[in-house]
Amino acid sequence: MNIQTIIQALHAVREQKPLVVNITNYVVMNNTANALLALGASPIMAHSREEMAEMMSFAGALVINIGTLDSAWTPRMAFAVEQANIHHRPVVLDPVGCGASCLRAETSRQIAKSANKLIIRGNASEIISLAGEKGQSKGVDSLDSAEKAVNAARFLTEEYQCNVVISGDVDFVVTKEGQVQLHNGHAMMPHVTGMGCTLSALTGAFAAVGEETGLAAAAVLGVVGEIAAEQSKGPGSLQVNLLDTLYQLDDETLIQRLKLA
Amino acid sequence: MNIQTIIQALHAVREQKPLVVNITNYVVMNNTANALLALGASPIMAHSREEMAEMMSFAGALVINIGTLDSAWTPRMAFAVEQANIHHRPVVLDPVGCGASCLRAETSRQIAKSANKLIIRGNASEIISLAGEKGQSKGVDSLDSAEKAVNAARFLTEEYQCNVVISGDVDFVVTKEGQVQLHNGHAMMPHVTGMGCTLSALTGAFAAVGEETGLAAAAVLGVVGEIAAEQSKGPGSLQVNLLDTLYQLDDETLIQRLKLA
Amino acid sequence: MNIQTIIQALHAVREQKPLVVNITNYVVMNNTANALLALGASPIMAHSREEMAEMMSFAGALVINIGTLDSAWTPRMAFAVEQANIHHRPVVLDPVGCGASCLRAETSRQIAKSANKLIIRGNASEIISLAGEKGQSKGVDSLDSAEKAVNAARFLTEEYQCNVVISGDVDFVVTKEGQVQLHNGHAMMPHVTGMGCTLSALTGAFAAVGEETGLAAAAVLGVVGEIAAEQSKGPGSLQVNLLDTLYQLDDETLIQRLKLA
Known part of the structure; x- marks a missing residue:
């Protein structure tokens, strides 16, 4: 995937404004x-079983985030995935x-197993843990580098027939065909809660218009986060500037800033 | 209702600081x-049945927002409305x-039917759908213009003995006696999640001091959102500026900016 | 406790980055x-019984906040406290x-009774109510001054073998040994929702590194809030500036600003 494909995907999201259904955590809703x-998509946060079949019938994609997991929500997540498959x-x-x-x-494994068209997005510790290896996480923050998670991601692509995005200092987009590295982003970003969750949500928007690798979302958020952090005194203004920058992002900025490898 | 009544209502909220009980969605709490x-009211977000009778005994108004509806919450909403009626x-x-x-x-219809003193606030698609006609919504975003929803709103005022606020490019406040148009606001406002939910919450504060049409809230948020958007680079700063502007709003600014028709 | 101890506690949080488990309300998550x-700690918001034993085995502290209390969550709070005790x-x-x-x-009383190592943080009305006296609250906002709550706090320190932080215009840190007053903060702070909840969360981070009185958190938030408010036009920018200032806080600023008595 090259930069022109990323730009086309961005245009497609802005034109089609796909509905993205999110069953996500309370912290980042x-x-x-x-x-x-700000990207141009249309979000809905919904978790009721009674409306999920309807919602998935006209939605473009489903994002499932287990950040504040509750046993009452688990069967609803499973049902939503069934509907997405249908x-x-x-x-x-x-x-x-x-x-x-x-x-x-x-x-997580249950959801990964049941989804037919799947992208997994996590930090290194989450990807390593999901693959069944011994990761080093502390709560929700990663203590492993993205590089170490690439093998685990490769395993997941086979195990679940999916693509994987590992976010970190360097982001890795791992597919069965290979991997791409992204060198955008900024050290201040992990000081804002839910930055990874935001990447997962944007991945849903791009997936809804046919971008199945997660690369476009990682590229856009990496560039936008980098620009926003350069203008920010701390994590409070970073959040604000990130939304402004995402809203204003043009092709030229994306092309100039993007560091693919 | 004229501009002087709106200003009096604003003063009343700031002096009385009414308690507004909100059963609302996770996204916008x-x-x-x-x-x-920022308006000067006192919010409480509560949804437990066990405390709702006490809360409604000293609250000024109840706001019910079904944005992240859950069957576990529906009977609690019904009970809260009963208590509000009492x-x-x-x-x-x-x-x-x-x-x-x-x-x-x-x-929504069940709640509308049971509330004795009711104001409904929605976008055009929501008002049309609530009235039982075929609206064009995509998730929570409206695809219909507010004008098209005025007939539906008129139906609702009779059906549920209520007043209706339709928010959009132009806001309509519809009562049995007639309708008022508001031409404030800004095109950037729908790019912030929960702007309509904020209008509903403010409507609750004004209702608590006796303003039963929803006009004062629509006027204040329209003016404040317009000023805030003019100072904002994107939806991130709009959110921040909106709270600052609402906090600072004075009578003169409101009078100068307000476009009632 | 003197200012040097507060600074050491701040350094300890930034170095150890303790995991703080929060069972808290939807509004402030x-x-x-x-x-x-922004302080340097590692937060996790979790409420599932099924994972609480694991979480508390490697967490540094537990914060329980009943802001949007639900009977489904109460037994989970109790179980989390048991695990924290273990x-x-x-x-x-x-x-x-x-x-x-x-x-x-x-x-609240049930939780206070069961926790072995406890700090209570509330506004004056909450502390008075918890002690069983007749406080004057309106929903979640305090109508009592912190001074009036000191007797109630003293009662709580004995009743529950705990330390108490009363936040208000003046903050009081009350232990069995005595009390300390903090004269930092700003009148704009109560216009932002969840400022007290933020103080409770930060208290958890400091408690995780051994600061058991709540004073360090009150000092840091009082100073940071004061600086942030001075730079803010309203409660919107106050929230943003508060996170930025907390992220940037250095020893010198803390020493210069702190008003302990």
């Missing part, structure tokens, strides 16, 4: 809805804090 | 609490995404 | 996670809106 709106919709799985509890690891 | 505080408190209903699922439409 | 990250972890209790319903008062 507001941020991720705002990031989807309507051939892509599913993005964000296995937040996957290594922090057995509940999270098992729930 | 923080925004709407902050908007109520204490003669106004109820504001925000039928978020009403056209996106049968669950939402039915729940 | 995002803010308090961001405040913990692992000798400190528990911070934020009895939000304690006087607004019997449910809140009883739940």
Whole structure:
């Protein structure tokens, strides 16, 4: 995938304004809805079983994020994935804090197993844990480098027939065909909660218009986060500037800034 | 209702600091609490049945927003409305995404039917859907113009003995006696999640001091959003500037800016 | 406790980056996670019983905040406190809106009774209500001054073998040995929702590194809030500036600004 494909995907999101259904955690619902709106997509946060079949019938993609997992929500996530499969919709799985509890690891694997068109987006520790290796996470923050997670990601692409995005200092987009590295982003970004969750939500928007690798979302958020952080005194202004920059992003800026390898 | 009445209502909120009980969605709880505080009201977000009778006994108004509807919350919403009725408190209903699922439409109608002193606030698609016509929504975003929803709103005022606020490029405040148009606001506002939910919350604060049409809230948010958007580079700073502007709003600014028709 | 101890505690948080488990309310989950990250701690918001034993085995502290209390969550809070006791972890209790319903008062007392290493942080009305006296709250906002709550706090230190932080115009840190007053902060702070909840979360981070009185958190947030408010036009920018200032806080600023008595 090259930069022209990324730009086409961005244009497609802005033109089609796809509906992205999010079953996500309480902490980031507001941020991720705002990031989807700033990108040009149409977010809905919904978790009721009673309306999920309807929602998935006209949605473009489903994002499942287990950040504040609750046993009452797990069967609803499973049902939403079934509905996404019926309507051939892509599913993005964000296995937040996957290594922090057995509940999270098992729930994530169950979702990954059942989704037909799947992209997994996690930090290095989450990807390593999901693959069943011993990752080093502390709660929801990663203590492993993205490089170390690439083998685990490769395993996941085979195990679940999916693509994987590992976010970190360097982002890795791993498919069965190979891998791409992204060298954008900024050291201040992990000081804002839910930055990874935002990446997963944007991945859903791009998947809804046919971009199945997660690369376009990682590219856009990496560039936008980098620009926003350069203008920010701290994580408070970073959040604000990130939404502004995402809203204003043009092709030229994306081309100039993007560091693909 | 003229501009002087709006200003009196604003003064009343700031002096009385009414307690507004919100059963609202997870996405906007923080925004709407902050908007109520910036306006001068006192917000509480509560959804437990066990405390709702006590809360409604000293609250000024109840706001019910179905944005992240859950069957576990529906009976609590119904109970809260009963308690509001017992204490003669106004109820504001925000039928978020009403056209996106049968669950939402039915729940909204049930609440509308049971509330004695009711104001409904929705976008055009939501108002049309609530009235039982075929609206064009995509998730929670409206694809219909506010003008098209005025007939539906008129139907609702009779059906539920209520007043209706339709928000959009132009806002319409519809009562049995007639309608008022508001030409404030800004095209950037729909790019922030929960702007309509904020309007519903503010409507609750004004209803608590006796303003039963929803006009004062629409006027204040329209003016404040317009000023904030003019100072903003994107939806991130719009959110921040909106709270600052709401906090600082004085009579003169409101009079100068307000475009009633 | 003197200023040097506060600075050492700040350094310890930044070096150890303790994991703070929060069972907190929906309104403030995002803010308090961001405040913990800006301080240098590692937040996790979790409420599932199935993962709480694991989480508390490697967490540094537990923060329980009853702001959007739900009977489904109460037994989980109790279980989390049991686990914190087993692992000798400190528990911070934020009895939000304690006087607004019997449910809140009883739940708060139950938690206070069961926690072995406890810090309670509330506004004056909450502390008075928790002690069983007749406080004057309106929902979650305090109508009592912190001074009036000091006697109630003293009672709580004996009743529950804990330390108490009363936040208000003047903050009081009350232990069995005595009390300290903090004269920092700014009148704009109560216009942002969840400022008290943020103080409770930060108290958890400091407790995780051994600061058991709550003073370090009150000092840091008082100074940071004061600086941020001076740079802010309203409560919107205050939130943003607060996170930036917390992220940038250095020893010198803390020493210059702190008003202990």
